[in-house]
Amino acid sequence: MSCECSRPARHVIDQFLDALEHDPGSLVHQDWMEGHVLISSFMMQSAPAVAKILMAALPRYVSGDARKALLESLLYLSGGDSDELVAQCQEVIVRGAWIFLEEISSGRSVAGASYAFEILEALDEDEWVSMARSQFADFLPTELLAPDHR
Numbered sequence: 001m002s003c004e005c006s007r008p009a010r011h012v013i014d015q016f017l018d019a020l021e022h023d024p025g026s027l028v029h030q031d032w033m034e035g036h037v038l039i040s041s042f043m044m045q046s047a048p049a050v051a052k053i054l055m056a057a058l059p060r061y062v063s064g065d066a067r068k069a070l071l072e073s074l075l076y077l078s079g080g081d082s083d084e085l086v087a088q089c090q091e092v093i094v095r096g097a098w099i100f101l102e103e104i105s106s107g108r109s110v111a112g113a114s115y116a117f118e119i120l121e122a123l124d125e126d127e128w129v130s131m132a133r134s135q136f137a138d139f140l141p142t143e144l145l146a147p148d149h150r
């Protein structure tokens with residue numbers, strides 16, 4: 001499989017994992033998947049494999065910019081126009097749904113909790129979304145809790 005930029009498929013994830021380890025701040029709010037894994041937010045063939053690697057990396061980075069960058073990236077892979085690749089990504093990410101609820105309930109970081117909440121919303125995990133709303137509202141920004149948020 002080659003990347004959308006025609007380099008070998010693994011180049012983008014190699015770069016991401018390297019930055020995650022050495023310079024995670026450079027990844028936050030950076031659209032590192034665009035042009036490689038996503039094209040104008042449309043998922044490319046590599047997206048489900050990338051989702052798996054990001055999920056596998058989550059337990060290794062429990063806080064800070066690396067955690068934020070991982071959650072942000074997973075949010076991009078959690079929704080979108082409903083095609084086969086989106087469904088495949090969601091299938092991978094939903095297996096770790098408890099991780100996102102834990103992120104919210106921990107109160108470690110509002111940014112982390114926000115990404116986790118939006119991932120649960122994108123996955124249509126309605127029960128857990130309402131649990132987060134009712135039990136862990138203190139750890140979430142008020143704009144996410146507005147009824148018309150989505």
Ligand SMILES: [Zn+2]
Pocket residue numbers: 003004005006007011012035036
């Ligand atoms: Zn590429």
